[in-house]
Amino acid sequence: MENLLQQIVNGLVVGSVYALVALGYTMVYGILGLINFAHGDVLMVGALVALQVATLLHKFWPGLHPLLILAISLGVAIPVCMLLGYVMERTAYRRLRNAPRLAPLITAIGVSFLLQTVAMIIWGRNYHSFPPLFPTIPLEPFPGVFITPVQVTILVASATLMVALIMLVNRTPLGRAMRATAENHRVASLMGVDTNKIISTTFILGSGLAAVAGVMHASNYGVAHYSMGFLPGLKAFTAAVLGGIGNLGGAMVGGIVLGLVETIGAGYIEQLSFGLLNSSYQDIFAFVILGIVLIFRPTGLLGERVSDRA
Amino acid sequence: MPTEQSAPILELQDVRIRYGQIEAVKGISLQLHRGELVCLIGANGAGKTSTLNAIAGTLPIASGELRYQGQSITTQPAHLRVRQGVALVPEGRGIFTRLTVEENLRMGAYTRHEKQAVEADLERVYSMLPRVKERLAQVAGTLSGGEQQMVAIGRALLSRPKLLLLDEPSMGLAPLIVEKIFEVVQTVVKEGVTILLVEQNANLALEFAQRGYVMDGGLITITGSGDELLRDPRVRSAYLGETEETP
Ligand SMILES: Nc1ncnc2c1ncn2[C@@H]1O[C@H](COP(=O)(O)OP(=O)(O)OP(=O)(O)O)[C@@H](O)[C@H]1O
Ligand SMILES: [Mg+2]
Numbered sequence: 001m002e003n004l005l006q007q008i009v010n011g012l013v014v015g016s017v018y019a020l021v022a023l024g025y026t027m028v029y030g031i032l033g034l035i036n037f038a039h040g041d042v043l044m045v046g047a048l049v050a051l052q053v054a055t056l057l058h059k060f061w062p063g064l065h066p067l068l069i070l071a072i073s074l075g076v077a078i079p080v081c082m083l084l085g086y087v088m089e090r091t092a093y094r095r096l097r098n099a100p101r102l103a104p105l106i107t108a109i110g111v112s113f114l115l116q117t118v119a120m121i122i123w124g125r126n127y128h129s130f131p132p133l134f135p136t137i138p139l140e141p142f143p144g145v146f147i148t149p150v151q152v153t154i155l156v157a158s159a160t161l162m163v164a165l166i167m168l169v170n171r172t173p174l175g176r177a178m179r180a181t182a183e184n185h186r187v188a189s190l191m192g193v194d195t196n197k198i199i200s201t202t203f204i205l206g207s208g209l210a211a212v213a214g215v216m217h218a219s220n221y222g223v224a225h226y227s228m229g230f231l232p233g234l235k236a237f238t239a240a241v242l243g244g245i246g247n248l249g250g251a252m253v254g255g256i257v258l259g260l261v262e263t264i265g266a267g268y269i270e271q272l273s274f275g276l277l278n279s280s281y282q283d284i285f286a287f288v289i290l291g292i293v294l295i296f297r298p299t300g301l302l303g304e305r306v307s308d309r310a
Numbered sequence: 311m312p313t314e315q316s317a318p319i320l321e322l323q324d325v326r327i328r329y330g331q332i333e334a335v336k337g338i339s340l341q342l343h344r345g346e347l348v349c350l351i352g353a354n355g356a357g358k359t360s361t362l363n364a365i366a367g368t369l370p371i372a373s374g375e376l377r378y379q380g381q382s383i384t385t386q387p388a389h390l391r392v393r394q395g396v397a398l399v400p401e402g403r404g405i406f407t408r409l410t411v412e413e414n415l416r417m418g419a420y421t422r423h424e425k426q427a428v429e430a431d432l433e434r435v436y437s438m439l440p441r442v443k444e445r446l447a448q449v450a451g452t453l454s455g456g457e458q459q460m461v462a463i464g465r466a467l468l469s470r471p472k473l474l475l476l477d478e479p480s481m482g483l484a485p486l487i488v489e490k491i492f493e494v495v496q497t498v499v500k501e502g503v504t505i506l507l508v509e510q511n512a513n514l515a516l517e518f519a520q521r522g523y524v525m526d527g528g529l530i531t532i533t534g535s536g537d538e539l540l541r542d543p544r545v546r547s548a549y550l551g552e553t554e555e556t557p
Contacts, residue, residue, distance in 0.1 A: 173420065180406050180417050186368050187404035192392035192421035192469065 002144030007264045013151045013220065015259020016158035020213040021236030022243065022251035023165060024206030030182045030246040031202050034093060034104050038111035040233015042081050042207045045115060046214030047130070047224040048123050050077040054131045070133040070215075078211045084115075085207025086200055094196070112233075119226040127225045130218040154216045161209060162252055168205075169248060178202060182246070231283065235262075238290040244303020253301060261285050317380055319344045319504050320365065320473055325374035327360045334360045336528035337374065342473070342506055347499045349507040349515040349536070351549050352525035358508045359401045361525070362475045365506070366398035367391045378473070393421050395472030399479060401508075403462040407451025411442060414450050414461050418468030428468070435464040438494055456487035463494060474498060476507045480514070492518060512549040516540045524549070 021043055028036045050073035057069050092111050096104040134153065138146040169175035181188040181198045189195050217232055218224040239258045243250025265272070266282035277284070293300060318341035327335035335357040342348055350358050363369035365376060367388030376384045383391055397418075406414050415435065419428045436443040439460045445453060450461060459479055466474060476495070480488040488511065496518060499505055509515035516522055516536045524532040524545060532544060539545045 173416075176409065176413055176417060177420060179409060179413075183406050183408055184404060186388075187400060187406065188417075189368060189388040190366060190392065190398050190400065190404070191417045191465070192389045193417075194387075194389045 002142065003267065004264070005142060005145045007267050008260065009145060009147050009151070011260035011263035012256065013147075013154050013259070014263060015239075015256035016155055016162075017213050017216050017220070017255075018232065018236045018239045018259055019252045019255025020158050020161060020209045020216075021232060022239040022255045023162070023248060024210050025237050025240040026243070026245055026248060026251040027178075027202050027206050029240070030248075031178065031199055032093070032097075032104075033101070035108065035237070036088075036093075036203075036206075037105070037108040037233070037237075038088060038115055039206065039210060040229035040231075040236065041112050041115035041119075042084055042210040042229070043214035043217065043232060044119060044224075044226065044229030045084055046077045046081045046211030047218040047228060048119060048128075048214075048226070049080050050074060050211075050215045051128055051130055051218065051224050052123075053077070054133065058131060066131075066133045069131070073133075074212065074215055077215060078208050081207040081211035081214075082204045085203035085210075088207075089200055089203040094199075112230075116226050116229075123226055125226065127223045130222050130224050132222070133219060150216075150219045154220060157212065157216070161212065165205070165209070166248065174198075174201070235283075235286045238286045238293075240300075241298075242289060242293050242300055244300030247300070247302050250300055250302035257301075258286060258289060261289065316343055318342055318377075319379055320506070321375075321377040322361075322365070323375040323377070325361070325364060325376065326372045327357065327364055327369060328372040333372075334528055335364070335371075338525070338528075338530045340523055340530065340533075342504050344504055345499070345502050346521065347495070347505045347507065347519050349509055349512075349519040349522045350525060351509060351512040351515065351522060351539075351545075353548070356525040357528040358525055359477055362398060362477050362506070362508060363400075365473075365475055366396060366400075368398075389421075392469055395470070396475070397466040397469045397471035397473070398475040399459075399462045399466045399477060401477040401481075403455075403458045405450045405453070405458045405461055407449070409450055410446065411448055411450050411453065411461055412446040415442075415465050415468055418465035421469060431468055431470065435467055438497065439464050456483050456490075459483060459487070459491060460494075463491065467498065471503055473504045473506070476505065478508055478510055480509065480511050488514070512545070513540075516545075 021039065024039050025036065028034055053073040053076045054069050057064055057072060088111055092107050093104055096107060134149040136148065138148045140146055169178060177188065177193045178198055180191065181193060181195050185195045235258060236255065239254035240251045242258060243254025262282050262285045265285045266279040269277050269279055269281055320342040322338060322340045324337045324339055325335060326333060326337050338361065352358050360369060364371050367386060371384065375382055378394065378396060406417065415432060422428050441457055442460050442464055445457065450458065453461065463479065479491050492514060495505060495507065507515055507519065516539050519536040521535055522539045523530050524539065532539065532542060534542065
């Protein structure tokens with residue numbers, strides 16, 4: 001029982017990171033009908049920039065409080081990723097707005113390779129250990145169930161960010177304009193909406209969330225490297241599809257469900273596969289889910305409408 | 311009749327519009343004067359929608375010039391034209407189906423920041439269109455066609471237009487609702503808004519309009535006052551179906 005509870009805690013933590021990344025996929029898809037496969041690499045850039053900043057701070061201000069280091073690292077990583085998201089859209093995707101659907105998709109894969117290569121040139125091929133920015137003593141909320149301060153922070157921060165995003169999208173004029181643009185660019189522009197600005201804003205918001213997710217991911221696992229964005233990116237995409245791509249609530253639900261299935265599944269994978277696989281195969285779950293959803297419910301859990309752009 | 315010497319609020323000079331190789335509008339010129347209700351009629355595919363979209367700025371023109379309030383707006387993007395007072399109620403209504411009715415209306419006021427004036431205008435739209443008021447919280451995609459058209463018109467009014475472009479507002483609607491829509495159109499004209507109205511229902515439109523243009527195959531073929539066009543035998547046989555005279 002403690003075992004299951006423990007896996008639920010871990011699953012929620014992993015799942016909320018997926019959810020933050022999935023939001024970026026789903027927002028961009030909602031507004032442009034584009035799967036931005038480079039989105040996972042924005043997470044990687046966020047993590048490595050934060051790591052770089054933290055390392056420099058350690059070196060030049062050895063006594064600095066870890067939480068201050070965290071705040072400064074995030075304070076640099078978030079705007080860097082936002083700028084990256086903006087530049088990506090401006091330079092790579094905007095000119096393909098009216099191109100056949102395959103063109104931006106291939107471009108997105110190209111951007112992903114580009115980001116990884118540049119990161120590899122800057123930070124090398126090695127795994128960097130991510131500095132522990134939190135006290136490492138785990139809490140024990142229930143006997144036998146442990147949760148680290150990092151994990152608590154991840155849960156609280158992602159919940160806060162998700163609520164903030166939902167409020168922004170549903171309650172503010174900017175959010176209303178985003179939803180209107182997602183539904184119909186042409187009519188939105190007739191309302192006076194500068195749809196290019198709205199699309200830029202969407203990329204900027206999604207990239208900011210990915211930066212936070214990158215720092216969370218790296219803090220949770222303690223490492224960062226140039227290709228670390230690939231797997232969480234793919235899983236977050238799966239989460240977005242699972243929840244119904246284009247649907248914000250869906251991305252959150254999809255991320256959490258995927259995180260839970262993955263961690264709980266990892267605990268039982270040996271029994272499930274009759275001893276053939278062990279828990280290091282836990283990544284399999286994401287792709288099995290992706291396959292099943294695409295075959296049986298391509299609109300996802302919360303996607304009631306088949307997208308007219310797909 | 312508007313005086314000829316007053317500068318036109320809108321002027322099209324030899325405007326051509328192309329879709330790839332196809333030339334949909336082949337050089338048209340027209341003028342609208344402040345406060346006029348002018349209608350544009352013509353068969354399917356004549357180029358009426360293309361013309362309105364070009365005026366609103368969602369469709370580029372291949373050559374010619376668009377002048378609004380004395381200035382060229384030929385290359386100005388649509389979202390900036392709204393700020394200057396050009397509003398289009400597009401063909402097919404263009405409702406944001408996933409937004410609520412109230413959100414749709416508020417989108418109309420997107421460019422405006424005077425809060426109180428916007429609230430007052432919302433109230434005015436509600437009083438003009440009471441059926442809309444009953445459905446503010448409803449998702450707009452679930453409205454009937456007539457209700458959607460009312461929302462589309464109300465939304466356009468919330469931008470406080472000086473020039474209102476209406477693309478077949480009566481399309482597919484029951485006579486009672488069409489009547490209601492024309493009532494609203496007249497109210498708006500009385501308030502001094504200039505209107506360019508595209509209508510299939512030429513009889514009704516010409517009755518209210520001061521002037522009209524007839525388009526055919528991308529060209530303006532006939533123009534005159536509403537009464538003149540109503541009496542014109544070419545218009546009568548082509549667009550008024552001769553027999554079905556409505557009072
Ligand atoms: N997106 C498009 N691509 C190619 N051709 C188009 C496009 N839109 C319109 N056309 C063509 O341009 C011409 C004019 O179309 P337009 O929609 O302006 O006519 P209309 O007068 O509004 O017709 P209707 O009364 O049917 O609404 C038509 O021949 C049409 O086929
Ligand atoms: Mg038309």
